[in-house]
Amino acid sequence: xxxxxxxxxAVADQEPMIQLLAPDGxxxxxxxxxxVLDGSAGGGGDDDLQTPERLRGYYRDMVMIRAADLEATSxxxxxxxxLWASALGQEAAQIGAGxxxxxxxYLVPTYxxxxxxxxxxxxxxxxxxxxxxxxxxxxxxxxLRTHPYMIVLGSQAxxxxxxxxxxxxxxxxxxxxxxxxxAVLALFGDGxxxxxxxxxxxxxxxSFQAPTVFYTQNNQWAISVPTAVxxxxxxxxxSRGWGIPSVRVDGNDVLAVMGAVRSxxxxxxxxxxxxxxxxxxxxxxxHTTSDDASRYRPGAEEQEWAEKDPILRLRRHLEQLGEIxxxxxxxxxxxxxxxxxxxxxxxxxxxxxxxxxxxxxxYAEPHPVVDAEREQxxxxxxxxxxxxxxx
Amino acid sequence: xxxxxxxxxxxxxxxxxxTAGLRDAMRADDHVMLMGEDIGxxxxxxxxxxxxxxxxxxxxxxxxxxxxxxxxxxxxxxxMRGYRPVVEIQFDGFVFPxxxxxxxxxxxxxYRTGGRVTLPMVIRIPHGGGIGAVEHHSESPEALFAHTAxxxxxxxxxxxxxxxxTRQAIESEDPVIMLEPKKxxxxxxxxxPDHRPELSPWQARVLxxxxxxxxxxxxxxxxxxxxxxxxxxxxxxxxxxxDLRSLAPLDLPTVTDSVRRTGRLVIVHEAPVTGGLGGEIxxxxxxECFYHLEAPVTRVGGYSxxxxxxxxxxxxxxDLDRVLDAVDRVLQx
Numbered sequence: 001x002x003x004x005x006x007x008x009x010a011v012a013d014q015e016p017m018i019q020l021l022a023p024d025g026x027x028x029x030x031x032x033x034x035x036v037l038d039g040s041a042g043g044g045g046d047d048d049l050q051t052p053e054r055l056r057g058y059y060r061d062m063v064m065i066r067a068a069d070l071e072a073t074s075x076x077x078x079x080x081x082x083l084w085a086s087a088l089g090q091e092a093a094q095i096g097a098g099x100x101x102x103x104x105x106y107l108v109p110t111y112x113x114x115x116x117x118x119x120x121x122x123x124x125x126x127x128x129x130x131x132x133x134x135x136x137x138x139x140x141x142x143x144l145r146t147h148p149y150m151i152v153l154g155s156q157a158x159x160x161x162x163x164x165x166x167x168x169x170x171x172x173x174x175x176x177x178x179x180x181x182x183a184v185l186a187l188f189g190d191g192x193x194x195x196x197x198x199x200x201x202x203x204x205x206x207s208f209q210a211p212t213v214f215y216t217q218n219n220q221w222a223i224s225v226p227t228a229v230x231x232x233x234x235x236x237x238x239s240r241g242w243g244i245p246s247v248r249v250d251g252n253d254v255l256a257v258m259g260a261v262r263s264x265x266x267x268x269x270x271x272x273x274x275x276x277x278x279x280x281x282x283x284x285x286x287h288t289t290s291d292d293a294s295r296y297r298p299g300a301e302e303q304e305w306a307e308k309d310p311i312l313r314l315r316r317h318l319e320q321l322g323e324i325x326x327x328x329x330x331x332x333x334x335x336x337x338x339x340x341x342x343x344x345x346x347x348x349x350x351x352x353x354x355x356x357x358x359x360x361x362x363y364a365e366p367h368p369v370v371d372a373e374r375e376q377x378x379x380x381x382x383x384x385x386x387x388x389x390x391x
Numbered sequence: 392x393x394x395x396x397x398x399x400x401x402x403x404x405x406x407x408x409x410t411a412g413l414r415d416a417m418r419a420d421d422h423v424m425l426m427g428e429d430i431g432x433x434x435x436x437x438x439x440x441x442x443x444x445x446x447x448x449x450x451x452x453x454x455x456x457x458x459x460x461x462x463x464x465x466x467x468x469x470x471m472r473g474y475r476p477v478v479e480i481q482f483d484g485f486v487f488p489x490x491x492x493x494x495x496x497x498x499x500x501x502y503r504t505g506g507r508v509t510l511p512m513v514i515r516i517p518h519g520g521g522i523g524a525v526e527h528h529s530e531s532p533e534a535l536f537a538h539t540a541x542x543x544x545x546x547x548x549x550x551x552x553x554x555x556x557t558r559q560a561i562e563s564e565d566p567v568i569m570l571e572p573k574k575x576x577x578x579x580x581x582x583x584p585d586h587r588p589e590l591s592p593w594q595a596r597v598l599x600x601x602x603x604x605x606x607x608x609x610x611x612x613x614x615x616x617x618x619x620x621x622x623x624x625x626x627x628x629x630x631x632x633x634d635l636r637s638l639a640p641l642d643l644p645t646v647t648d649s650v651r652r653t654g655r656l657v658i659v660h661e662a663p664v665t666g667g668l669g670g671e672i673x674x675x676x677x678x679e680c681f682y683h684l685e686a687p688v689t690r691v692g693g694y695s696x697x698x699x700x701x702x703x704x705x706x707x708x709x710d711l712d713r714v715l716d717a718v719d720r721v722l723q724x
Contacts, residue, residue: 162468200461
């Protein structure tokens, strides 16, 4: 029987959490996920996702994205970014989900998916554009197969389902062709799981059996509100009332995350309908650089979760396998430092756009009101240019 | 060329002209699809999609679950996948669960992505009152959408416009809200599906020329404006009547040209006057035609109250007497 269940256990807090890597790095076998991870299950891909080389790669990715994340916080403190939403502590939940998706799957993120973006090949400076305030989004969703970062919580969830409905109409679901069958990975947090649009998205995805994998990173806190206020039952159980099979995994365990996400995406691509995954993780930093977590969060809890650090966990596992050495760890740290420096210089070197961009792309087709206001603005701004020249 | 037209010039009620527009658009482009509540086998509560389910099937005429945010939100995803969804909101008062999707997502996706994503989708909303309905079935929310940059709004008032605006809204690369005059759904008019109109859908139309004052109206108020002009003529008053047609963008030149000639403007709409689109037009006319105005721009609209119970709506909605009363007031200046 699959770990994806549609029944709700009699005792809510007995919802099991699948863990393949314990905090001390010990590996626990798991038949269903191991078959997915080593490719023997068939499904979307037959590549082995847990070769030592790949595991080291995930480790490096997590180190890199943490370095970029910490640098972004520094950049905000230096006044170079208006805001930063740190994903510290969620590296396994994000790097794992990103790598578990296939290149042609479509990802629909919220605004705190820096690890997912990294795994999808989106350079970190592109994420920082919107936090610096020079654009509202830095990439072409069609080219990178990744939706824009979305800020109004839950708003992106129905887009994911609609995109998946489009895939169904395009004949890209359940054909058995692993090169073309496609699914959508919709990401949102524990706070957003309370939004009505997420509930409506469950409804639509279930009704139309749209190939959507809903993936929530339960990082325990929605700014200052703990998950217990969002839900009386473990979040994983929420979708079961819609008939959407779901599972709860340890979100700080990169292998459990990959097993769940790849398995769910395989099912969605195969035409088996939507899936829901709760990845249990922890937001190590404050909600954003504008937040002060010490006002509502006990320090002891932060310490407890520090012991479950996803990066440390994978390193310990690699050490137990004898597949990582001091040199590799040092090199990853140096590369992380280099990335942070690159980011630092890139952001400090970014020029503000000409404000006339305000009027660009409001509409795809000509619009007399916006066009007239652009002209008025240019005439107004030109007066000051003349003054500058006269001086 | 493939034959995509429903037929040659004919007479149709507004509702059926929209049906014909949808049908022809769907025949012309496989990516046009319809979504909404009860639009499939039932053909919609106003029967606007009647017969389309049979012709195009469940994948292109989608009976959705009852969730307006879900309907509009999934349409966004479909549009990003290359489809041209036409969404039906069952009644004006039911659009608000989708308000977030329309204002933060539909309106802004093109801007947010620096022009990389277009959302060619249409949101059809039967709007306006006068049908004796219960609460939430008679609203005129156009100002809320006209206030939101990124949206276009069309308000057909004739069968010919209903057909062509349906076609042109679907062809637009921008999202379009089409406000359908529900109490006028069954008014018949000539429709010529073979000849694309010369006038852009984004321009106002002078329906009747006059010299003493200009009456500006849209959607369900257009027949009232024409009726008022006819009645005024019997009293020796010559009123110019303009059908605004496009509520976003506003076609101001057609309005200001007229006001410069007549010197007086009365704006008629069903929505409450407070914060209404009439106020925006009045401000712009004051800015551009100040020295041509012989009287203050005057509005005739719903009161600044919630839409009242149906047995009192006759006193809430603009009618012939209220329009003529306003005309008298501007002429007394």
